[in-house]
Amino acid sequence: MPRFVKILAAAFGVISLIAIVTFLLMRSMATTTPPQYEAAVATTESAAAEELDEQKQNVESQAAAFYSDSQSADVWAIDLPLADVNAWLATRLVEELERRDPNVSVDLYQPRVWTNGDLLMLSAQTVVGPLEGVMTLGVRPTVTERGEIAIEFADTRVGTLPVPPNGVAEHLRRSFVDSLVPIRWAGSETRALAMLDPGRLPFAKDRVWRFTALELTDERLRIACEAETLADESVEQEQPELDLVEETANDADERE
Numbered sequence: 001m002p003r004f005v006k007i008l009a010a011a012f013g014v015i016s017l018i019a020i021v022t023f024l025l026m027r028s029m030a031t032t033t034p035p036q037y038e039a040a041v042a043t044t045e046s047a048a049a050e051e052l053d054e055q056k057q058n059v060e061s062q063a064a065a066f067y068s069d070s071q072s073a074d075v076w077a078i079d080l081p082l083a084d085v086n087a088w089l090a091t092r093l094v095e096e097l098e099r100r101d102p103n104v105s106v107d108l109y110q111p112r113v114w115t116n117g118d119l120l121m122l123s124a125q126t127v128v129g130p131l132e133g134v135m136t137l138g139v140r141p142t143v144t145e146r147g148e149i150a151i152e153f154a155d156t157r158v159g160t161l162p163v164p165p166n167g168v169a170e171h172l173r174r175s176f177v178d179s180l181v182p183i184r185w186a187g188s189e190t191r192a193l194a195m196l197d198p199g200r201l202p203f204a205k206d207r208v209w210r211f212t213a214l215e216l217t218d219e220r221l222r223i224a225c226e227a228e229t230l231a232d233e234s235v236e237q238e239q240p241e242l243d244l245v246e247e248t249a250n251d252a253d254e255r256e
Contacts, residue, residue, distance in 0.1 A: 033134050034159075037114075037134055037136065040113070040123075043086070044086055044087060044089075044112075052090065052091055055083065056088045058081075058084050059087070059088040060092070062078050063078065067202075070203040070225065071207075075212075075226045077225065078222070078223050079221075080220065080222075081219055082113055082220065083219070086113060089112060090112075108125070108126050109125040109126065110124060110125050111124035112124070119139065120138070120140075120216055120221070121138050121139075121155075122138075123137070133158050134158070135156075135157070136155070136157045137153060137156055137172075138153075139151045143211045143213060147210020147211050147228075148197050148198065149223075153169065153194075165187070166187070169187070182197075183195065183196065184200065198210055198225075203225075207227050207228075208228040209226065211224070212224045212225060
């Protein structure tokens with residue numbers, strides 16, 4: 001056998017071996033389940049039905065109060081324990097998904113939330129290409145100067161395998177998330193952002209309002225809002241007219 005054929009065969013064998021090892025390593029990383037997610041799922045699965053129902057009712061009653069206050073109050077807020085949010089995800093969300101758009105092509109199963117420092121972590125079982133595992137999205141939510149909530153994708157993984165933020169964003173666009181939450185997607189090739197615009201949310205449709213604060217702790221998520229009054233805007237609009245009158249009077253004095 002010619003020497004170059006042997007070299008080519010050896011090179012092909014090495015490349016194939018590297019590819020197989022890489023695939024197995026990626027598969028192992030992708031199928032690793034985050035312990036925090038396992039704990040969150042175990043907590044809801046071991047909880048009594050009465051406890052889950054009470055937590056679910058707390059989320060829905062707070063959401064109803066948040067909506068009601070947004071119609072007339074000057075300031076309003078919602079303060080949710082993350083344990084109650086997980087109870088709602090484990091119970092009510094299943095019912096909501098049964099009524100979702102049948103054209104949704106990506107399914108996310110057993111979603112749960114927890115915190116990691118200043119990140120809100122969201123995990124769910126899903127399938128990404130040839131890999132089946134738990135997708136984890138670590139987001140850093142902040143309130144912008146315009147009163148929107150900007151959700152930065154700071155840590156995106158399948159299992160423990162890092163994946164591009166834009167790939168996860170596209171995955172979410174094709175899931176029930178995009179049909180349930182009116183998100184405006186933004187960002188660049190290396191950065192993904194999801195924007196919550198007050199004008200696109202079903203609250204206080206006849207009023208101008210904005211998000212004012214978002215507080216995230218180990219156990220709770222609090223979001224505050226306020227209505228924007230038009231009085232200050234009217235004063236600002238009238239001010240140029242007053243300046244114009246003063247300038248006209250000064251001009252008249254100079255002519256005299």
